Amino acid sequence: xxxxxxxxxxxxxxxxxxxxxxxxxxxxxxxxxxxxxxxxxxxxxxxxxxxxxxxxxxxxxxxxxxxxxxxxxxxxxxxxxxxxxxxxxxxxxxxxxxxxxxxxxxxxxxxxx
Amino acid sequence: xxxxxxxxxxxxxxxxxxxxxxxxxxxxxxxxxxxxxxxxxxxxxxxxxxxxxxxxxxxxxxxxxxxxxxxxxxxxxxxxxxxxxxxxxxxxxxxxxxxxxxxxxxxxxxx
Numbered sequence: 746x747x748x749x750x751x752x753x754x755x756x757x758x759x760x761x762x763x764x765x766x767x768x769x770x771x772x773x774x775x776x777x778x779x780x781x782x783x784x785x786x787x788x789x790x791x792x793x794x795x796x797x798x799x800x801x802x803x804x805x806x807x808x809x810x811x812x813x814x815x816x817x818x819x820x821x822x823x824x825x826x827x828x829x830x831x832x833x834x835x836x837x838x839x840x841x842x843x844x845x846x847x848x849x850x851x852x853x854x855x856x857x858x
Numbered sequence: 859x860x861x862x863x864x865x866x867x868x869x870x871x872x873x874x875x876x877x878x879x880x881x882x883x884x885x886x887x888x889x890x891x892x893x894x895x896x897x898x899x900x901x902x903x904x905x906x907x908x909x910x911x912x913x914x915x916x917x918x919x920x921x922x923x924x925x926x927x928x929x930x931x932x933x934x935x936x937x938x939x940x941x942x943x944x945x946x947x948x949x950x951x952x953x954x955x956x957x958x959x960x961x962x963x964x965x966x967x968x969x
Contacts, residue, residue: 748900749900776955778955778956780957780959786961787946787959787960787961787962788901788946788948788957789959790956790958793954793955793956800955801954801956803954803956836900836901840955845890845892845906845950845955846903846906847892847957848903849894849900849902849903850900851899851900852899852900
Protein backbone atom coordinates (compact mmCIF):
# COMPACT_ATOMS: atom_id res chain seq x y z
CA UNK A 746 0.00 0.00 0.00
CA UNK A 747 1.71 3.14 -1.20
CA UNK A 748 1.87 6.00 1.24
CA UNK A 749 0.69 9.54 0.70
CA UNK A 750 2.23 10.87 -2.48
CA UNK A 751 3.06 14.46 -3.22
CA UNK A 752 4.52 16.09 -6.26
CA UNK A 753 6.57 17.86 -7.13
CA UNK A 754 8.99 17.37 -4.27
CA UNK A 755 10.71 20.65 -5.02
CA UNK A 756 9.23 23.62 -6.81
CA UNK A 757 10.89 26.91 -7.66
CA UNK A 758 8.74 29.83 -8.73
CA UNK A 759 9.45 33.49 -9.40
CA UNK A 760 7.43 36.11 -7.61
CA UNK A 761 4.05 36.55 -9.28
CA UNK A 762 3.87 33.05 -10.75
CA UNK A 763 1.42 30.33 -9.77
CA UNK A 764 2.32 27.22 -7.78
CA UNK A 765 0.31 23.99 -7.99
CA UNK A 766 0.98 21.29 -5.43
CA UNK A 767 -0.52 17.82 -5.77
CA UNK A 768 -1.38 15.20 -3.20
CA UNK A 769 -2.64 11.66 -3.67
CA UNK A 770 -3.92 10.16 -0.42
CA UNK A 771 -3.28 6.62 0.72
CA UNK A 772 -5.58 4.01 -0.74
CA UNK A 773 -8.82 3.90 1.20
CA UNK A 774 -8.33 7.35 2.70
CA UNK A 775 -11.01 9.88 1.90
CA UNK A 776 -9.84 12.76 4.10
CA UNK A 777 -7.04 15.08 3.00
CA UNK A 778 -5.32 17.81 5.01
CA UNK A 779 -2.76 20.42 4.01
CA UNK A 780 -0.19 21.85 6.41
CA UNK A 781 2.54 24.43 5.95
CA UNK A 782 5.89 24.45 7.70
CA UNK A 783 7.76 27.72 7.56
CA UNK A 784 11.52 27.70 8.25
CA UNK A 785 12.21 27.13 11.95
CA UNK A 786 8.49 26.96 12.72
CA UNK A 787 6.05 24.18 13.49
CA UNK A 788 3.49 22.66 11.19
CA UNK A 789 0.39 24.83 10.74
CA UNK A 790 -2.96 23.54 9.54
CA UNK A 791 -4.29 25.07 6.35
CA UNK A 792 -7.28 23.16 5.04
CA UNK A 793 -9.22 19.90 5.39
CA UNK A 794 -11.05 18.38 2.44
CA UNK A 795 -13.11 15.37 1.56
CA UNK A 796 -14.00 14.41 -1.99
CA UNK A 797 -15.51 17.46 -3.70
CA UNK A 798 -15.93 19.29 -0.38
CA UNK A 799 -13.91 21.76 1.64
CA UNK A 800 -14.70 20.93 5.25
CA UNK A 801 -12.46 23.38 7.13
CA UNK A 802 -10.36 26.11 5.56
CA UNK A 803 -9.81 28.12 8.72
CA UNK A 804 -6.02 28.01 8.30
CA UNK A 805 -5.92 29.18 4.70
CA UNK A 806 -4.83 32.73 3.90
CA UNK A 807 -7.85 34.59 2.60
CA UNK A 808 -6.24 35.62 -0.68
CA UNK A 809 -4.23 33.80 -3.35
CA UNK A 810 -4.61 30.32 -1.80
CA UNK A 811 -7.17 27.72 -2.83
CA UNK A 812 -7.56 23.97 -2.51
CA UNK A 813 -9.65 21.28 -4.09
CA UNK A 814 -10.11 17.54 -3.91
CA UNK A 815 -12.06 16.49 -7.02
CA UNK A 816 -14.02 13.31 -7.43
CA UNK A 817 -11.25 11.91 -9.59
CA UNK A 818 -7.57 12.69 -9.22
CA UNK A 819 -5.35 14.21 -6.58
CA UNK A 820 -5.98 17.06 -4.21
CA UNK A 821 -4.50 20.34 -5.45
CA UNK A 822 -3.23 23.25 -3.39
CA UNK A 823 -2.94 26.30 -5.59
CA UNK A 824 -1.07 29.48 -4.75
CA UNK A 825 -1.52 32.38 -7.12
CA UNK A 826 0.90 35.27 -7.50
CA UNK A 827 3.44 33.77 -5.13
CA UNK A 828 5.53 35.99 -2.86
CA UNK A 829 8.79 35.24 -1.03
CA UNK A 830 6.88 34.66 2.19
CA UNK A 831 5.19 31.65 0.60
CA UNK A 832 8.51 29.79 0.59
CA UNK A 833 7.93 26.82 2.87
CA UNK A 834 7.42 23.08 3.01
CA UNK A 835 3.84 22.11 2.24
CA UNK A 836 2.75 18.76 3.63
CA UNK A 837 -0.32 16.79 2.78
CA UNK A 838 -1.78 14.19 5.13
CA UNK A 839 -4.60 11.72 4.73
CA UNK A 840 -6.74 9.63 7.02
CA UNK A 841 -9.43 7.02 6.56
CA UNK A 842 -12.96 7.90 7.66
CA UNK A 843 -13.84 7.49 11.34
CA UNK A 844 -10.24 7.56 12.58
CA UNK A 845 -8.06 10.50 13.39
CA UNK A 846 -4.61 9.15 12.60
CA UNK A 847 -3.18 11.35 9.90
CA UNK A 848 -0.38 10.03 7.69
CA UNK A 849 1.87 12.52 6.00
CA UNK A 850 3.37 12.70 2.55
CA UNK A 851 7.01 13.69 1.88
CA UNK A 852 6.10 17.32 1.31
CA UNK A 853 6.69 19.85 -1.45
CA UNK A 854 9.40 22.41 -0.77
CA UNK A 855 8.40 25.63 -2.47
CA UNK A 856 11.04 28.27 -3.07
CA UNK A 857 10.01 31.66 -4.37
CA UNK A 858 12.81 33.67 -5.95
CA UNK B 859 -7.52 28.46 20.53
CA UNK B 860 -5.59 25.21 21.02
CA UNK B 861 -2.08 25.48 22.36
CA UNK B 862 0.57 22.76 22.40
CA UNK B 863 3.92 23.28 24.12
CA UNK B 864 6.83 20.90 23.94
CA UNK B 865 9.93 20.72 26.08
CA UNK B 866 12.81 20.73 25.93
CA UNK B 867 13.32 22.50 22.61
CA UNK B 868 16.45 20.46 22.01
CA UNK B 869 18.22 17.59 23.69
CA UNK B 870 21.60 15.99 23.12
CA UNK B 871 22.36 12.60 24.69
CA UNK B 872 24.73 9.71 24.17
CA UNK B 873 23.76 6.51 22.47
CA UNK B 874 22.23 4.10 24.96
CA UNK B 875 20.74 6.79 27.18
CA UNK B 876 17.02 7.01 27.96
CA UNK B 877 15.19 10.22 27.10
CA UNK B 878 11.83 11.69 28.07
CA UNK B 879 10.16 14.29 25.89
CA UNK B 880 7.30 16.40 27.22
CA UNK B 881 4.16 17.79 25.66
CA UNK B 882 1.46 19.87 27.31
CA UNK B 883 -1.77 20.94 25.71
CA UNK B 884 -4.63 23.36 26.21
CA UNK B 885 -7.67 22.47 24.20
CA UNK B 886 -11.41 22.69 24.56
CA UNK B 887 -13.12 19.33 24.20
CA UNK B 888 -9.95 17.25 23.92
CA UNK B 889 -10.12 14.21 21.66
CA UNK B 890 -6.61 12.89 21.06
CA UNK B 891 -2.91 13.56 21.28
CA UNK B 892 -0.53 12.32 18.60
CA UNK B 893 3.24 11.91 18.44
CA UNK B 894 5.25 12.09 15.22
CA UNK B 895 8.92 11.70 14.33
CA UNK B 896 10.25 14.07 11.67
CA UNK B 897 13.59 13.53 10.02
CA UNK B 898 14.39 15.36 6.80
CA UNK B 899 11.11 14.46 5.26
CA UNK B 900 7.56 13.60 6.23
CA UNK B 901 6.45 13.39 9.84
CA UNK B 902 6.09 9.70 10.62
CA UNK B 903 3.19 8.67 12.83
CA UNK B 904 4.23 7.12 16.14
CA UNK B 905 1.29 7.04 18.56
CA UNK B 906 -2.20 8.34 19.14
CA UNK B 907 -3.48 8.61 22.70
CA UNK B 908 -7.08 9.20 23.69
CA UNK B 909 -9.16 9.12 26.83
CA UNK B 910 -9.72 5.42 26.22
CA UNK B 911 -6.11 4.62 25.38
CA UNK B 912 -3.72 6.53 27.57
CA UNK B 913 -0.64 4.36 27.21
CA UNK B 914 1.04 3.03 24.08
CA UNK B 915 4.27 1.14 23.50
CA UNK B 916 6.20 0.08 20.44
CA UNK B 917 9.65 -1.40 20.87
CA UNK B 918 11.87 1.10 22.63
CA UNK B 919 9.29 3.88 22.38
CA UNK B 920 6.41 4.41 24.76
CA UNK B 921 4.01 7.22 25.51
CA UNK B 922 1.62 8.08 28.30
CA UNK B 923 -1.23 10.58 28.44
CA UNK B 924 -1.96 12.35 31.73
CA UNK B 925 -5.49 13.66 31.38
CA UNK B 926 -5.41 15.38 34.73
CA UNK B 927 -2.22 17.31 33.98
CA UNK B 928 -3.12 17.82 30.31
CA UNK B 929 0.22 16.46 29.25
CA UNK B 930 1.97 13.56 27.62
CA UNK B 931 5.45 12.12 27.65
CA UNK B 932 7.35 10.18 25.01
CA UNK B 933 10.04 7.84 26.33
CA UNK B 934 12.80 6.37 24.26
CA UNK B 935 15.02 3.77 25.92
CA UNK B 936 18.43 2.55 24.76
CA UNK B 937 18.64 5.37 22.23
CA UNK B 938 20.35 4.86 18.87
CA UNK B 939 21.73 7.36 16.37
CA UNK B 940 18.75 6.62 14.16
CA UNK B 941 16.52 8.14 16.82
CA UNK B 942 17.98 11.57 16.02
CA UNK B 943 15.05 13.63 14.71
CA UNK B 944 12.52 16.26 15.62
CA UNK B 945 9.69 14.81 17.69
CA UNK B 946 6.36 16.54 17.27
CA UNK B 947 3.22 16.28 19.30
CA UNK B 948 -0.18 17.49 18.22
CA UNK B 949 -3.68 17.51 19.64
CA UNK B 950 -7.16 17.35 18.18
CA UNK B 951 -10.54 18.19 19.61
CA UNK B 952 -14.08 17.13 18.94
CA UNK B 953 -15.61 19.45 16.42
CA UNK B 954 -12.76 19.65 13.96
CA UNK B 955 -10.21 17.37 12.39
CA UNK B 956 -7.12 19.54 12.31
CA UNK B 957 -3.94 18.78 14.18
CA UNK B 958 -2.47 21.59 16.28
CA UNK B 959 1.26 21.00 16.54
CA UNK B 960 3.88 22.04 19.04
CA UNK B 961 7.18 23.36 17.71
CA UNK B 962 8.89 20.06 18.42
CA UNK B 963 11.86 18.73 20.36
CA UNK B 964 15.08 18.30 18.38
CA UNK B 965 16.76 15.14 19.68
CA UNK B 966 20.39 14.43 18.81
CA UNK B 967 22.01 11.12 19.72
CA UNK B 968 25.80 11.16 19.90
CA UNK B 969 27.53 7.84 19.09
